[in-house]
Amino acid sequence: MTLLENVERAGAAAVGSNPVVRSILIAGRCVRFEFGGEALADCLTRAFAHLPTCPDASPALTVVAWDSTTTGAPGPPLPPDPDPDGPMWRRVLVDEPPLHAVAKPGPGTLSVVDRSSARAWYWCADVAAVPVWEQGTPFLHVLHHWLSSAGMQLVHAGAAGVAGGGVLFVGKSGSGKSTSTLACVEAGMRYAGDDYVVVASEPVPTVHALYSSGKLDPNQMERFPELASWVVNPEVDDEKHVFFVADHAPDRVATSFELRAVLLPRVTGEPVTGLRPASAAAALAALAPSTIFQMPGAAADELAAIAALLRAVPARVLDAGTDLGDLAAVVTDLVMAGAR
Amino acid sequence: MRGRFRVNGPNVINEVIDGEAVIINLASGDYFSLRGSGSYIWQAIDAGADTTAIVDAFTAAGLGDETEIGGAVEGLVAQLMAEGLVVADADGSSPTALAPPDGASFEPPALEKFTDMQDLILLDPVHEVDERGWPHSTDQH
Numbered sequence: 001m002t003l004l005e006n007v008e009r010a011g012a013a014a015v016g017s018n019p020v021v022r023s024i025l026i027a028g029r030c031v032r033f034e035f036g037g038e039a040l041a042d043c044l045t046r047a048f049a050h051l052p053t054c055p056d057a058s059p060a061l062t063v064v065a066w067d068s069t070t071t072g073a074p075g076p077p078l079p080p081d082p083d084p085d086g087p088m089w090r091r092v093l094v095d096e097p098p099l100h101a102v103a104k105p106g107p108g109t110l111s112v113v114d115r116s117s118a119r120a121w122y123w124c125a126d127v128a129a130v131p132v133w134e135q136g137t138p139f140l141h142v143l144h145h146w147l148s149s150a151g152m153q154l155v156h157a158g159a160a161g162v163a164g165g166g167v168l169f170v171g172k173s174g175s176g177k178s179t180s181t182l183a184c185v186e187a188g189m190r191y192a193g194d195d196y197v198v199v200a201s202e203p204v205p206t207v208h209a210l211y212s213s214g215k216l217d218p219n220q221m222e223r224f225p226e227l228a229s230w231v232v233n234p235e236v237d238d239e240k241h242v243f244f245v246a247d248h249a250p251d252r253v254a255t256s257f258e259l260r261a262v263l264l265p266r267v268t269g270e271p272v273t274g275l276r277p278a279s280a281a282a283a284l285a286a287l288a289p290s291t292i293f294q295m296p297g298a299a300a301d302e303l304a305a306i307a308a309l310l311r312a313v314p315a316r317v318l319d320a321g322t323d324l325g326d327l328a329a330v331v332t333d334l335v336m337a338g339a340r
Numbered sequence: 341m342r343g344r345f346r347v348n349g350p351n352v353i354n355e356v357i358d359g360e361a362v363i364i365n366l367a368s369g370d371y372f373s374l375r376g377s378g379s380y381i382w383q384a385i386d387a388g389a390d391t392t393a394i395v396d397a398f399t400a401a402g403l404g405d406e407t408e409i410g411g412a413v414e415g416l417v418a419q420l421m422a423e424g425l426v427v428a429d430a431d432g433s434s435p436t437a438l439a440p441p442d443g444a445s446f447e448p449p450a451l452e453k454f455t456d457m458q459d460l461i462l463l464d465p466v467h468e469v470d471e472r473g474w475p476h477s478t479d480q481h
Contacts, residue, residue, distance in 0.1 A: 172456055281360035281373065285454065288355075289364055289371045293457045299366055300353040307355040307362075 003094060003101055006076040007112045007121045014066035014073035014123075023056035024048050026143065027152055027198045027208040028256070032059035036066030036073070040127045044138040047211040049246040050253035061146050063139060065122040067130075075110060075123045078103065090141070092296050098149070100297065102141040107131050111141045115149045132233045136213030136242045137196060143210065144295045152200045152208070153305045156291040159192035159207045160184035165260040165335050166192060166207055168199070169318070170287040176265030176320045179223075180327060182214060186224050187328030190254040191245050201309045205259040212246035212253045223324065260335045262287070262310060263318040273321040273330045280307075283315035341417045344390040346429035356383060363425055369457045372425065378449030380441045381416055385426060387435045391417060397438045404446035416449045423453070 001009075019034035020041045026048070035041035044065060068074055083091055094101040098115035107130060113120040120142040124130055144154040158169035158181030171177045178194050185191040192209035200206045214227065218237055221228040228234075230243035246253045262283045263275075288306045292299045316334070320327055347354065351367040361374040361382045374382050377398070384394045391413050398409045420426040 279360060280357045281362055281375075284355060284357055284362045285371065285373060288362065289454070289457050292364065292366070293369060299364070300350070303353050303355050303362075303364065307357050310357060 001077075003076070003079060003112065004099060004114060007101075007110070007123070008119075010073065010076040010123070011064040011066065011121045014068075014071040015064050019064075021056060023054050023059065025052045025054040025255075026210065027147060027150070027200075029060040029150060030054035030056065030058070031061045031063060032056040033063045033065060037070035037127070039070060040065060040067050040124075040130075043127055043130055043135055044122070046244060046247075047136055047138055047213045049244065050209060050212040050250060051255060059118075060150070061118050061120060061142075063120045063122060063142060065139075067124045067127040069126040069128065075125065076121075078110065081105075095296060097298060100141070100145045104134075107134050109134065111139065113142045113145045115146060118146075120146065132242045133215070133240065136215070136244070137211055140196060141295065143198075145297055147198055148297060148302060148305070151202065152198050153302060153309070154196060154198050154210070154291075154295065155287060155306065156195065156294055157197055157199075157287060158182075158194045159197045159209070160189045160331065161192065161207075161254060161257045161260075162189055162332055162335050165258040165338070166190065166254065167260060167331055167335060168197070168207060168262045168287075168313075169265055170262055170283060171264055172286070172290050175286070176267045176318075178215065179220070179267075179324075180263070180265045180318060180320050180331075182216070182220075182224055182227060183324035184328045184331055185214070185245065185252065186226055187325055188252065189328055189332065190257065191252055192254045192257065199259065199306075199309055201305070201312055205309055205313045206256055207254075207259050208256045209254050213242055213244050215240040215242055217241075259309075259313050260338060262313050262315045263331070264315065265318045265320045268319045268321060270319070271321050271323045271326070273323070273327040274319040275316045275330060275334060276319065278315040278317045280310045280315055282317075283310050341414045341421065342391045344388070344429050344432045345385050345417060345421070345426040346388070346432055347386050348424055348427045352425050354382070354386070365424055368424065369455070370423065371454050371457065372423070373452040373454075374449060376443065376447050376449065377412070377441065378416060378451060381413055381449055382420075384435075384438055385417075385420075387438070388432050389435055389438050393438055398441055398446055401440045403441060403443060409446050412446070412448045416451060419451050423451070 015036040022033045091103045101112040103110050109124045169177045169180045181194045194214040198208035230248050231241040354363040361379040363372040395410045399406045
């Protein structure tokens with residue numbers, strides 16, 4: 001049997017005819033989740049708390065999700081590890097559109113999406129062992145592959161804004177992307193994500209919030225006292241702290257906003273924040289490789305989609321100062337001025 | 341290095357935006373940038389032009405000496421081959437016409453290389469996970 005046949009059979013057996021259903025409007029499309037238990041449903045939809053529910057009669061995507069401990073059903077048989085020496089945070093098992101399958105050896109999860117049938121499956125061994133950071137970014141690979149077939153692109157970026165629109169923060173880890181995003185949230189701006197958001201070029205450049213979760217390095221706790229008070233795993237000191245904005249400030253999480261500018265943060269060490277022009281190519285180099293290498297898929301199409309977005313939206317270097325309130329004010333002024 | 345070359349797809353992808361070429365080597369994890377004459381040469385290669393036609397386009401536009409330009413083009417092609425971005429393509433067809441390059445003079449191309457994605461490929465973006473093995477179902481515990 002193929003992996004798809006195996007996962008279909010295992011999912012149907014585990015979830016049965018009476019699943020726990022949660023239907024959530026993600027990037028404007030209805031996704032029906034069928035869970036094999038309330039505990040997993042709560043665990044894996046917490047990060048979607050900011051998104052509205054939707055009628056589940058005709059979903060754009062159906063996701064079947066179960067864990068073996070709750071359901072007593074085993075996971076699907078897995079093919080041999082394709083890359084035993086590869087990174088522990090993901091293995092690409094199948095990358096043959098419309099079928100994609102990704103396993104995460106670390107937390108022990110399997111994600112399969114079949115775009116031709118608009119169905120996906122997610123399995124983990126034990127809901128109690130799902131790491132908090134997996135709870136913060138659930139179904140990442142499923143949503144990445146599905147959204148790209150719907151004319152949207154899941155990108156590795158932060159995003160924040162105000163009622164009139166918002167900005168993307170792009171760059172590799174350590175560039176100041178997350179700090180800039182979180183500075184805006186701490187200052188009361190609307191949040192759309194600190195690591196993964198959905199973008200679309202048409203009909204107008206738009207950012208869709210995917211997760212209401214965010215992460216703080218342990219050494220950032222003092223800089224972000226409000227966000228630090230929301231952390232759900234303060235006891236850990238060897239990994240990032242996770243918080244869920246919608247649990248504490250639901251009106252501060254956006255569902256979507258028009259994209260006014262793409263910002264490339266540079267940490268200056270100076271107190272004040274400034275802006276200067278950046279080329280679209282610099283923005284492409286800051287956004288595309290980190291997106292494509294984190295979430296393997298139709299790379300050429302994704303590069304073209306990201307380039308299309310960057311042709312439509314101006315890019316700026318954000319010389320990020322140490323005064324985070326000033327940084328947020330500069331970003332707010334940029335958005336209100338309608339950078340586009 | 342003279343002749344005809346082609347972009348080494350599917351592992352090499354690229355986009356030209358505002359005249360600058362951003363090139364990603366999916367196999368190595370490296371990415372690259374080419375501006376000015378380098379971007380022109382890259383686009384001409386991608387369009388199927390051989391190196392002689394590329395050099396002729398620069399000299400016909402009066403941008404410099406054939407020997408100097410020829411050496412620069414060959415040098416860039418050698419770099420592109422060494423990075424696995426292009427491969428020889430003796431059987432390819434020439435484009436119908438090569439648009440003239442911009443600029444008042446020929447600036448030697450510079451291939452800018454970025455290797456910072458290696459860390460991203462190897463490390464968990466959230467945190468470095470413990471070694472807990474390949475996912476396995478509970479009946480395999």
